[in-house]
Amino acid sequence: MKNYRNVLIITLGQAPAIVTETVYALLRPTADEAQEVARPWIPNEIHIVTTTKGRTDSQSVVVGYDCELAQLCRSVGVPYVQPEFLVPRLKATGAEVEDIRTRDENVAYANGLTRLIEAKARPSDTQLHVSLAGGRKTMSSYAHAALSLFGRAQDELSHVLIEPSDLEGAASRFFWPGQADRVLVIKGQPFDPIDATIQMVRSPFVPLGDYLRRHPFPMGEIDYARMIDHAKAAFALIDVRIDTRRQSVTLGNVSAELGDQEFAFFRVLATARAERWSEYGPGGAGENQGGWVAYRQFLDTDSIAYKRFFEYWSACYVGLPSQVFDTFKSALDALLAELKSLEHGPGPRKPEKIKATRKAAQDMFKSIKKRTSRSLESTFGASKSAAQILPKVVHYRRDDGVKGWAVGIEAEPAAIKFKPLEINAT
Known part of the structure; x- marks a missing residue:
């Protein structure tokens, strides 16, 4: 198991016990948690994202040698880590947020929390372990969304439940089961x-962090609302729309028109993926692979790849194909005839x-692949929104398992849209 630097991030309102309760649950995992091994999670950093009042109310609970958090850490035998407070500031005035009620306060809190999670x-x-237990519901929703945008597979999101529930809230003075103050009162009864x-x-x-970071995601001065809009745009671009009349490929609202030969080649790749052609795929060659085309398939005049390529290329012309078409096909067929003679002749x-x-x-x-790739990149590379998905549209790699090169589109088969509708059968 990889050794990570554990970063705990907590949203906090006016109930500082959320901090000690969360740390206690992480240090003393219960047997009924859905984990293969219940092991303590010891934070190396603790960040509390709160308001001015939340910071004031929680100082005595989480800061200092005699605070409840320090006592908890000593009782379990782990180092006490003093939390760092983040109180976001209003953009207009620079003042720290006192509450999360107005639109400006919500924007400031969401931006501050999102930037912290992205940085960590x-x-x-x-x-990262992000706790949703403290503060207003909007605080928790911002934390959930921010971790979804930037979180990785190893990160976690949690909430804590206290039993009996009457112990919840600042008024109860409950912080953790082993606290020094052993006399609490619940509904008039000692507890x-x-x-x-x-x-x-x-x-x-x-966790979208690993996905979104592979593309030119707009970092810098991160804005929560802009991040959400950008993520929506990224996923809207996953559809690859192919117009067989215009010979164009569209991602989002950006279209690239390809030359006759390049469009026929790209259309073969798109059709192979949409129709899930068997034998070759992103994982190589084999029974469980499909949707890609090996270059060697173009060298078999009886193969579906060869037939579709020339069918699609011929369809680009009104009337008879051009001299370029005839010259290319004649040269290829001559090479394939020579190859067949060399392999199987006397x-x-x-x-x-x-x-x-x-x-x-x-x-x-x-050569066609290179020209196709350059055409797509020259169009979509100039569009920030389309550029983020382009690497996931056409992906080329060498695959020794197929004795040469395999090429294909990584978009999901259902995301490949043809106009007019393709009705070919494999």
């Missing part, structure tokens, strides 16, 4: 905090000649 999630060796239970409930979330085999002939035929398609 940036290093690959950190593990020993040692009899209380704290249960941590881990909340599922979709006389001794000539491995070097076979290799050179096959390479010459494959290079004809590699």
Whole structure:
């Protein structure tokens, strides 16, 4: 198991016990938690995102040698880590947020919390644990959204539940079961905090951080609302729309028109993915792979890849195909006939000649691939919104398992849209 630097981030209102309750639950995981191994999670950093009043009310509980948090750490035998407070500031005045009621206060809090989570999630060796237990519901919703935007697979989101529930809230003076103050009063009756239970409930979330960081996501002065809009745009771009009449490829609201040969090549790749052609895929060659095309498939005149390529290329013309079409097809067919003769004809085999002939035929398609890639990048690379998804649209790599190169589109088959509708059968 990788050793991470543990970073605890807590949203906090006016109930500072949330801090000690969360730390207690992390240090003393219960047996009924859905974990393979219930092991303590010891924070290396603690960050409390709160308001001016929340900071004032919690100082005596979490700061100093005799504070409840320090006593808790000593009782469990782990180092006390003094929390760092983050009280976001209003953009207009620079004043610290006193509450989360107005629009400006909400914007300031959301931005401050989001920037903190993004910064702490940036290093690959950190593990974030974000607590939703404290503060107003809007605070928790911002924390959940921010961790979804920037969180990784190793990060966690949680809430804590106290039993009996009457112990919740600042008025009860309950901080953790082993606290020094052993006489509490609940509904007029004495209660020993040692009899209380704290249960941590881990909340599922979709960690998009690893995905979004692979693209030019707008960092800098992070704005919560802008992050949400950008994430929505990123996922809207996953659809790859192909117009067979205009010979165009569209991502989001940006379109690239391709030349006849390049469009036919891209259309073969898109069709292979949409129709889930068998044998080759992103994971290589094999029974469980599909949706990609190996260059060697273009070298078989009976293959679906060869037939579709020339069918799609011919469809780009009104009337008879051009001289470029005829010249290319004649040259390719001549190479393929020579290759077939070398591999299966009479006389001794000539491995070097076979290799050179096959390479010459494959290079004809590699050249098309390069031109197709350049055309897409020149159009979509200039659009910030489309550029973020382009690396996921066409992906080329060498695959020794297929004795050459495999090429394909990584978009999900259902995300590939044809106009007019494709009705070809595999």
